[in-house]
Amino acid sequence: MTRKQQRALLLIGGLALLGIAAGLVLYALNDSIVFFYTPSEALARHVAEGQRFRLGGLVEKGSVRHDSNDAVTFTVTDRDRAMAVSYQGQLPDLFREGQGVVAEGRLGPGGVFQADSVLAKHDETYMPKEVADALKAKGVWKEGSTP
Amino acid sequence: MIAELGHLALVLALATALYQTSVPLYGASTGDLRLMQAAVPAALCQLALIAFAFAALTWSYVNSDFSLANVYANSHTAKPLIYKISGVWGNHEGSMLLWVLILALNGAAVALAGGNLPPGLKARVLAVQGSIGVAFLLFIIIASNPFDRLDPAPIEGRGLNPLLQDPALAFHPPFLYGGYVGLSVAFSFAVAALIEGKVDAAWARWVRPWTLAAWMFLTIGIAMGSWWAYYELGWGGFWFWDPVENASLMPWLAATALLHSAIVVEKRNALKIWTVLLAILAFSLSLVGTFLVRSGVLTSVHAFAVDPTRGVFILGILGFFIGGALALYAWRAGSLKPGGLFQPVSREGALVLNNVILGAAAAAVFIGTLYPLALEAVAGDKISVGPPYFNLTFVPLILPLLLLVPLGPLMPWKRSDLKGVTERLQAAAGIALLIGVATFAIRARGPWLAPFGIALGAWLIAGSFTDIVERCQLGRMPTTAALKRLAGLPGAAWGMALAHAGLGIVLIGIVGVTAWREERIMVMKPGDAVSLAGLDVTYVGATPFTGPNYTADRGRFVVRRDGQEITTLEPEKREFQPGRQVTSEVGLHQFLTGDLYIVMGEGRSGGGRSVRIYFNPLASLIWFGALVMFIGGAVSLTDRRYRIGAPRRRPRLAVKPAEQG
Numbered sequence: 001m002t003r004k005q006q007r008a009l010l011l012i013g014g015l016a017l018l019g020i021a022a023g024l025v026l027y028a029l030n031d032s033i034v035f036f037y038t039p040s041e042a043l044a045r046h047v048a049e050g051q052r053f054r055l056g057g058l059v060e061k062g063s064v065r066h067d068s069n070d071a072v073t074f075t076v077t078d079r080d081r082a083m084a085v086s087y088q089g090q091l092p093d094l095f096r097e098g099q100g101v102v103a104e105g106r107l108g109p110g111g112v113f114q115a116d117s118v119l120a121k122h123d124e125t126y127m128p129k130e131v132a133d134a135l136k137a138k139g140v141w142k143e144g145s146t147p
Numbered sequence: 148m149i150a151e152l153g154h155l156a157l158v159l160a161l162a163t164a165l166y167q168t169s170v171p172l173y174g175a176s177t178g179d180l181r182l183m184q185a186a187v188p189a190a191l192c193q194l195a196l197i198a199f200a201f202a203a204l205t206w207s208y209v210n211s212d213f214s215l216a217n218v219y220a221n222s223h224t225a226k227p228l229i230y231k232i233s234g235v236w237g238n239h240e241g242s243m244l245l246w247v248l249i250l251a252l253n254g255a256a257v258a259l260a261g262g263n264l265p266p267g268l269k270a271r272v273l274a275v276q277g278s279i280g281v282a283f284l285l286f287i288i289i290a291s292n293p294f295d296r297l298d299p300a301p302i303e304g305r306g307l308n309p310l311l312q313d314p315a316l317a318f319h320p321p322f323l324y325g326g327y328v329g330l331s332v333a334f335s336f337a338v339a340a341l342i343e344g345k346v347d348a349a350w351a352r353w354v355r356p357w358t359l360a361a362w363m364f365l366t367i368g369i370a371m372g373s374w375w376a377y378y379e380l381g382w383g384g385f386w387f388w389d390p391v392e393n394a395s396l397m398p399w400l401a402a403t404a405l406l407h408s409a410i411v412v413e414k415r416n417a418l419k420i421w422t423v424l425l426a427i428l429a430f431s432l433s434l435v436g437t438f439l440v441r442s443g444v445l446t447s448v449h450a451f452a453v454d455p456t457r458g459v460f461i462l463g464i465l466g467f468f469i470g471g472a473l474a475l476y477a478w479r480a481g482s483l484k485p486g487g488l489f490q491p492v493s494r495e496g497a498l499v500l501n502n503v504i505l506g507a508a509a510a511a512v513f514i515g516t517l518y519p520l521a522l523e524a525v526a527g528d529k530i531s532v533g534p535p536y537f538n539l540t541f542v543p544l545i546l547p548l549l550l551l552v553p554l555g556p557l558m559p560w561k562r563s564d565l566k567g568v569t570e571r572l573q574a575a576a577g578i579a580l581l582i583g584v585a586t587f588a589i590r591a592r593g594p595w596l597a598p599f600g601i602a603l604g605a606w607l608i609a610g611s612f613t614d615i616v617e618r619c620q621l622g623r624m625p626t627t628a629a630l631k632r633l634a635g636l637p638g639a640a641w642g643m644a645l646a647h648a649g650l651g652i653v654l655i656g657i658v659g660v661t662a663w664r665e666e667r668i669m670v671m672k673p674g675d676a677v678s679l680a681g682l683d684v685t686y687v688g689a690t691p692f693t694g695p696n697y698t699a700d701r702g703r704f705v706v707r708r709d710g711q712e713i714t715t716l717e718p719e720k721r722e723f724q725p726g727r728q729v730t731s732e733v734g735l736h737q738f739l740t741g742d743l744y745i746v747m748g749e750g751r752s753g754g755g756r757s758v759r760i761y762f763n764p765l766a767s768l769i770w771f772g773a774l775v776m777f778i779g780g781a782v783s784l785t786d787r788r789y790r791i792g793a794p795r796r797r798p799r800l801a802v803k804p805a806e807q808g
Contacts, residue, residue: 034530091749117662
């Protein structure tokens, strides 16, 4: 085997594998990315029932209701529009009324967001970054203030 | 006063680093030996100065000097001593200081251990190492000074994020940074080689142990981070494909590839150009990781820094080193002489395949991690790329590699035949098949693919030891002679077998948790019982409890099997005083077959409490496997070729005939 052949073989093999990898990446990106919306954005875009997305905003004060067995409903608001969320499972430690939250799931019948995961990851200002950015853009919340 | 001295030491270290960058480089280009040798004391001096600055910051933390803004923001008098110390690097400024400390440590180690390096190469390596120091010291002094004062000084600090107050996480950053920054040495060697226009076996023999050490630190650092996420975050998972985790996985993949390609350079003098590129890319990914975690562009508990000037500064450093090194590579790579030829089916070919797959996998992780950031910057859309993406890309890319791992080490250099290699692996394949079938038979549920995963793990473990078993001829020779041979095998052979087997152990753990986890989520009242995985768990109740800097509800769960009491688990719900942040302490019992894992939620009206109970089969194998990989690396480092005069180039001058008589 000459040097040229060796190089050609390496190149072809490498490119073939890279092609597979690129195909997988494109397919997966098409299939599995999830958009982030505030309630206003989700309603303005008329998100279809059953489409997966992440809903972010503040947990409306007084809206959290625990049902019998760990089912919970609450309302997520961006101080403009609001969306009802239902969730079956244990809420994270950092979940509190009046504070930021990100829920991932699908829009169910009746416009209720069926969450399958609820995140309340954030820094010491109790605000997930995406939620803070969205609220800042709407002028509802400023850096350093408590909503 | 101490803080001001620490600050002064940092400024002096910057001056030293500038000297270390310029003078030896000039000396190497003019052939002035004296100027070249100036790099050694400069590197040592830089280490001493940065170590002093680090000690000064640690002193301020231990003594709770809240006149320092950094200590005020991240410490508290009521915090236990270990977390006062770990608080030094549990924040942005301090962790950058730890970063440069480890960088200086690496530089000084090259200066001291590189006695037999050719002076020109050594001077250039230390100069490049110094230039990285210049960039990051500048960053610390200008944009993230840990010694900023507050006036008037507050009486009490704000405390460290309680999630970070944990032994595994206290030592996670030093290990992780040891890995990140350890790769800087391979980078410096690559850039120095490009300047010199020479890469040879001696070069590779130098690069490999440093890469191996960095890889070991990364492995343990990632394992610690994952262990922390497992039992401190209380979500029951061990890996979340969080950008911060990916930031450490990418350099690990690149370091793993580099580790393997450096063998080809060392043994066969081939793949030189590729290896140099890989060394540059590995450290570049470390820098990208540092940028991701430290610039605050991510939504994550790790992103303490929310200051755009810092992000731009780190991005500038990133652009300079990655861009500069790649430009130098494009310009100079042609001057490196290509090395030996090999057939596609050979040890070299196997290692190339390893590199290509690892590279593709790292690229998939890279795209999944950075695409959301790029899209947000360009289009303003916020998206998240989660586990489904990585399951669809990373997993199918890496699985064939796992299947092929046992084949590579059995292939001879230059040319090999698949038939001979597969024949030698028959025993290993038999064991794997047997274990797979057994798993299939005893599993009660779970995906049908899972037994294949277990068999693949067994194949990795059995295949890894095939070479060792053959080489000592166990069973064919008297046992004592065979054992003697076993002990006499080189460290590298043992190290490789252990590291590959560790990978198999990790895989079995991952398959176990993913396929057969049992989960119960419910509201429990005192006296309620639930059964899972053959265990009965009874909730006795919760009592209030006061810790050093928190108050807690401590639950009591009695675990029984067939009516026999086995253990009592006490998960906690803690509320930390400064900030009133709430965390969960997981109640964890490790059985041989898996982990019982209990997380307690909030109390409900009527004395109920929401509770999550998991049984994670084989979970502890994940971290045990990582430890085995680490030990494999350590054993490989003891190989005698790294100790005995090996990394020496042919002497240029003939030794003078003995004059003493």
